Each structure stands twice: as structure tokens, then as C-alpha cells.
Amino acid sequence: MKSTHPRELCRDFLEHCDVERNLSKLTIRDYTHYLNRFCEWLDLQKLEDMTLFDLQMLKKYRVHLSQYMGVDERTLSRTTQAYHIIALRSLFKWLIKNDVAVLTPEKIDLPKGESRSMKFLNFEQIERLLGQPALSSKTGLRDKAMLELMFSTGLRVSEVVSLNREQVDTQRREFGVIGKGRKHRVVFLSEKSAEWLDKYLNGRDDFWRPVFIRYSRNKADATSDGEEMRLTTRSVQRIVDKYCRKAHLPIKISPHGIRHSFATDLLINGAGLRDVQEMLGHKNISTTQIYTHITRPELRKVHEKFHGGKKEE
Numbered sequence: 634m635k636s637t638h639p640r641e642l643c644r645d646f647l648e649h650c651d652v653e654r655n656l657s658k659l660t661i662r663d664y665t666h667y668l669n670r671f672c673e674w675l676d677l678q679k680l681e682d683m684t685l686f687d688l689q690m691l692k693k694y695r696v697h698l699s700q701y702m703g704v705d706e707r708t709l710s711r712t713t714q715a716y717h718i719i720a721l722r723s724l725f726k727w728l729i730k731n732d733v734a735v736l737t738p739e740k741i742d743l744p745k746g747e748s749r750s751m752k753f754l755n756f757e758q759i760e761r762l763l764g765q766p767a768l769s770s771k772t773g774l775r776d777k778a779m780l781e782l783m784f785s786t787g788l789r790v791s792e793v794v795s796l797n798r799e800q801v802d803t804q805r806r807e808f809g810v811i812g813k814g815r816k817h818r819v820v821f822l823s824e825k826s827a828e829w830l831d832k833y834l835n836g837r838d839d840f841w842r843p844v845f846i847r848y849s850r851n852k853a854d855a856t857s858d859g860e861e862m863r864l865t866t867r868s869v870q871r872i873v874d875k876y877c878r879k880a881h882l883p884i885k886i887s888p889h890g891i892r893h894s895f896a897t898d899l900l901i902n903g904a905g906l907r908d909v910q911e912m913l914g915h916k917n918i919s920t921t922q923i924y925t926h927i928t929r930p931e932l933r934k935v936h937e938k939f940h941g942g943k944k945e946e
Contacts, residue, residue, distance in 0.1 A: 667720035778833035785826035787895035790888035
């Protein structure tokens, strides 16, 4: 690797992410956005050699991120600032592996994230949510099938919208998905979710590939694969939000909140943490362990038994 110009190194790194690491297009898009902003800042600093980027410059860059204001006059959240730094650390790790004498990535600390509580629904609330779609309409039937599938499988919203008809096996009630990090896993359909999927798909008069499609004007040609009819992640978020409001739920839930509810329901009913890790497609068990503090009722019993009580004499 001859050149140490930041833009050339970032370009090579992004090619590595695409070709060798096989990261998702969405991850590469985000890395591109964050590293472009980094390179634009370096241009303003007139720095053309990445090996000259030191801790003092890192501090200045972090101040820049904290004070950055977009065209909409909104600042970056601490979470978004952290994503910028994560991309930077990934770049520097790769550069070190390729013998480029840059700042050691271990010296790049992540900013503390904003505290956010995990939102999930109990089984009674999930039942209320699943009962909201009007089954007399095509959109209602689609939404019912989609909500049932989401709670049955714990799929990420990106995985839901990318499903194709030939992929989903409602007879065996299991099918494979390729999730985050191109990781393959098998997910399972409950009898109920399989029945609603069959009703929805059998009621369609098209041969388009996407499982979940939009019902609106400007329909695709009947002979096409219907890719332009596929629901977007934003559409699914709006659909879930609509039914949450209709169900008068005490908390605002997102598609990811349904995924949390799926995992919580499994653990409360006795599933093992490793099994839930596999079903969620988590790379590390530490990611799955975020659920343990809310799904271990035995801890309450221990607290009641040993805390603040009088010892027997």
C-alpha cells in the first residue's frame, strides 16, 4: 500500500468491506457516509497523509462532530457520533493490519451512548397489536400476516422486507434468511403465522417475488418480478406505529420492539440464551445478554428472600 492519502485509503478500505468482508450494502453505504465526512474534515485541516493523524487531531475531530449542524440545523446525536467513530476505528484496524503506521485503534474510545430503555410488549399486549388489522381488506390481510410473522420469527425489519415468496416454506414452517453480516440462520413459523401467510399469499392475483408488497397506484407490470412493489423498511415502521396507536398500547413500539418482544417471550418461557442467540442471529452472546435482566424472575425471589430480612436466631 503505497499512498497514505486519506481518500485513497478510505476508498481501498470500502472496497475491502465489499469484496473481502462481504458486508451488507447498507453497512457499506453507512461507512461511506461517515468516512466521507471524516475526509471532508481532513481536507479542511489540509492533512494529506493519514499517518500524521494523531490523538490531538482526533480530539479536534470529535469536537467537530459534537458541534456539527446539518442543512436542517440539527446536531448529531451521541449515537450518530459514535457510528462515525466506529467507522473510523474499523478503518484504522484495517490499516494497521496492512502495515500502515496510523494511530492505534485501541486509543480511539467510543463516546458514551445515550441511555435508552429496551421497549417490548408482554404477550397480552402483543395479542392486542396482532388483533388490530382489518381482515376484510387486502392491506389488512397483508398487515396481519406480516405482524404474525414478525412475532413468530423475530426477524429484523430489513429481513422482513427482503423476503421472497419462494423463500418462505409455510408447509415445513421454517426457512432460511441471510441477516446482518451475511450470517445465515433458520427461523420458524408458528402454526398461526403460517396460516395467515397462506391466506395472504393465496389471495394475491400476481406472481411478484416480494412477500410483502404495497397496495397503491402505479402498479408494476404483471409480467415483471414486482421488485418496485416491495414494501420499504420505512413503510413497515409506519404500519407498526399505526397499529400500536389503534391498540392504545402504553408504549410506542417499533418493528425492532416486536423483535425484542419475541426474544423476551422465549426467555420468559424457559428458552436458553444460546438458543435465542441463534434464532435472533446475534454474532456474540453478549448481544443477547441484554435481555437477561428483564427475563429472570428468580432474581426477584432471591431479592425478597435475602434483602432487608431478619436473620433467624
